[in-house]
Amino acid sequence: MNQMTPLIGTTAISKLMLTIRTSLRMCGTLFRVVPVSMLIFTICEIIIALLPVVQIVMTAALIEAVASLIHEGHSALASAQRILLLQVSLWIGQLALDTYVRYLASKIKINMMVYFGNRTAAKSAKLSLLQLENHAYYDLQQRVASGLEHRSLLFFQSIVQIGQAIITLIGFIIILAKFHILLALGMLLFIIPSLYMDIKDSGFRFRLDVEQTPAKRKADYYFNLLASREWAKEVRIFGLSDYFAKQWVANYRSNAGAQLKLERKMSSFKFGMGSLVLVILGGISAFLLQLTMAGAITLAQFVAIVQTLISVQGNLRSMSASVAGVYELALYANDLFRYLELEEEAETRGELSPPAPEKSDIVAERITFQYPHMEKPVLSDISFRLAPGQKIAIVGENGAGKSTLAKCLLGLYPLTSGTITYGGIPIQELQPEAFRGRIAAIFQDFVQYQLTLRENIGLSNLAYMHDESRLQAAAAKAGVDEFAGALPQGFDTELGYKFFGGHELSFGQWQKIAISRAFFKNSEVMVLDEPTAALDPLAEAALFEGIAKLTQGKTTFFISHRLGICRTVDLILVLHHGHLIEQGTHDELIALNGEYAKMFSKQAEWYQ
Ligand SMILES: Nc1ncnc2c1ncn2[C@@H]1O[C@H](COP(=O)(O)OP(=O)(O)OP(=O)(O)O)[C@@H](O)[C@H]1O
Secondary structure (H helix, E strand, O other), rough: OOOOOOOOOOHHHHHHHHHHHHHHHHHHHHHOOOHHHHHHHHHHHHHHHHHHHHHHHHHHHHHHHHHHHHHHHHHHHHHHHHHHHHHHHHHHHHHHHHHHHHHHHHHHHHHHHHHHHHHHHHHHOOOOOOOOOHHHHHHHHHHHOOOHHHHHHHHHHHHHHHHHHHHHHHHHHHHHHHHHHHHHHHHHHHHHHHHHHHHHHHHHHHHHHHHHHHHHHHHHHHHHHHOOOHHHHHHHHOOHHHHHHHHHHHHHHHOOOOOOOHHHHHHHHHHHHHHHHHHHHHHHHHHHHHHOOOOOOOOHHHHHHHHHHHHHHHHHHHHHHHHHHHHHHHHHHHHHHHHHOOOOOOOOOOOOOOHHHOOOEEEEEEEOOOOOOOOOOOOOOOEEOOOOOOEEEEEOOOOOOHHHHHHHHHOOOOOOOOEEEOOOOHHHHHHHHHHHHHEEEEOOOOOOOOOEHHHHHHHHHHOOOOOOOHHHHOOOEEEOHHHHOOOHHHHHHHOOOOOOOOEOOHHHHHHHHHHHHHHHHHEHHHHHHOOOOOOOOHHHHHHHHHHHHHHOEEEEEEEEOOOHHHHHHHHHEEOOOOOEEEEOOHHHHHHHHOHHHHHHHHHHHHHO
C-alpha cells in the first residue's frame, strides 16, 4: 500500500486492532516523553474516577442521617454534621484536583507539541524532493499538522476517561446489584446502542476528512491567492478577485455540502439509537416503581438508585463518546506515526567519503531520469566527463531538462538508470552529509529568507556566519557590497516585508544575495541556475567577467539562456528534449554549426 494512503479499518476487528495498536503506541510515547507529569496525571485521574462512587455512598449516608435526625432529634445531629462536613471536603478536594489536572494537561500538551512538532518538521526536511512533489504528501501533511498539540494528550485523556467510566460503572453495577440484579443487567443494556452509534459516527467523520482534504487544500490555495502579497499584483491587474473568490466558495461549499449530508444521516441514526436508550431507561424506572411498591427498597435507597441511574446515563454517554473519540484519534495518530515513518529517500545514502577535490572528476554515464507519474523520461541517455575545477554551461530551450540534470548531478533526484560518479564513486554510495558539504547551488527560484542580510548570506556555512571578513568577501563577489552599506544596520538589517522592521529589496538585489550565499559556502562544486536572470547588464557583465577568478578551482555548472557566459566555460552541454545533442567548447560548437551555433547567432543578432 502507498505509504501516504490513510488506514481505516474495515471490519470491527481491524478497527479494534488499529485502535489498540495506536493507543498503546501513543500512550507509550507520552510516558516516554513526559514520564513524571504523566504518572501524576494518571494517579489524579484514577482518584477523580473513584470520586462519583464515593459521592453516591455519601449521599445515601446523608439521607439516612437526615432520616435519623427527623426520628431521633438532636442526638443524631453530630453524626449528620460530620457526614455533611465530609461531603463538603470531598467537593473542595475534587475541585482542587480538577484544577490541578487542567494545569498539568496544558503542560503535557505543550511538551508533546514540541516533541511531535520537532519530529514532523525534521521529517519533512529529510524527505526526498520527489516525495514533496506528490500531492498525497500534502494531504497527509495537512491532516497530521491539524491539531497536533492537543491530539496526543486527548488520546490519553479519552483512554483514561474510558478507564474512569469503567471503574465508575463497575461501582454503580455493584450498588445496583445489591438492590436487584435486574437493575444491574438493565443498566448494561444501555451500553450497546450508545457505543455503536458513536463509533460509527467517528469512522464517518474521519473518512469524510480524508475525502475532503484535497478540496480543503484547494480552497486554502484559492484563499491564499486572494490574501498573499506574492500574487496580489496579478490578482489586481487581471481582476481575478471575483474569479478566485467564487472558486473558493465552490470548493468550500462542496465540502460543506458533504458535511451537512453526513450530519443529516447521523442525526436520524442518533435519534433512533437515543430513543432506544430512553426506552430502556423507562423500563428500568417502571421496574423500580414495582420494587418500591413491593416495599423492597426504602426512600433513601430509592433516591440513591435514581441518582445512580441518572449518573449512569451521563457516564455511559461520555464513555461511548470517549470510545468513539479514541477510534477517531487512533485514525489521526496513525496518520501521524505513518508520516514520521515515511521513508527518507535520500538519493545518496552510502557511507563513503567524497574523494579529495583535485581527484573529483565527474562522470555521467548514460543517465536517464523520469519523474514519477510521467510517461516519458525527461533526460535520456546522457553521458559526459568533467575534470575537477572545469566550468560547464548547460544550455537548451525551455523544458529541455537543464534544471533536472542539475538536480540529478547534485544528488537531489535518483537516476532512473545510468550512473553519475564523483572521483570514481557512484553518487548514491557517498555519505550524504559529506557529499552535500562539498556542493553549493542557487536555483532559479532561490529563497528570499525573511531574515537578516548576515543570515541570508551566512546560512550556507553556519560556522562562519559571524566571520565579518568572509561575509564581506562573499558579498563583494556578487555585488552585494554595493547596497549593503546603505542598509540601516548593515549585515544585521532584517530583510523582506513579512516581519516588523524588515527592509525590502529589489528582486535583482535578492539574486545578488543568493549568489553570495553560494560563494560563501566555498564548496568544490557549484551549480548556478540562471544566476543573472534578474541582474542589470552591468552587474551581469561584472559577474561574467569575474567568474573565472571567482570560481577558480571549483567545478561550476552554469545554466543560462544568456549564452554570453558560454565563451568563458570549458565545456558546453546542449540539451534538446532531454537529449544531449551537442557538447564541446564555444569555438567547437560554433564550428559545428548546429543547434548551439543557431541559438548563439540568433541571440547575438539582438545585440548588433
Ligand atoms: N516536478 C516535476 N514533475 C514532472 N515533470 C517535471 C517536473 N519538473 C519539470 N518537469 C518536466 O521536465 C521537463 C524539464 O524541465 P526542466 O525544469 O529541467 O527544464 P529546463 O530546461 O530547466 O527549463 P527552463 O529553461 O524553462 O528552466 C519539462 O518538460 C517539465 O515539464
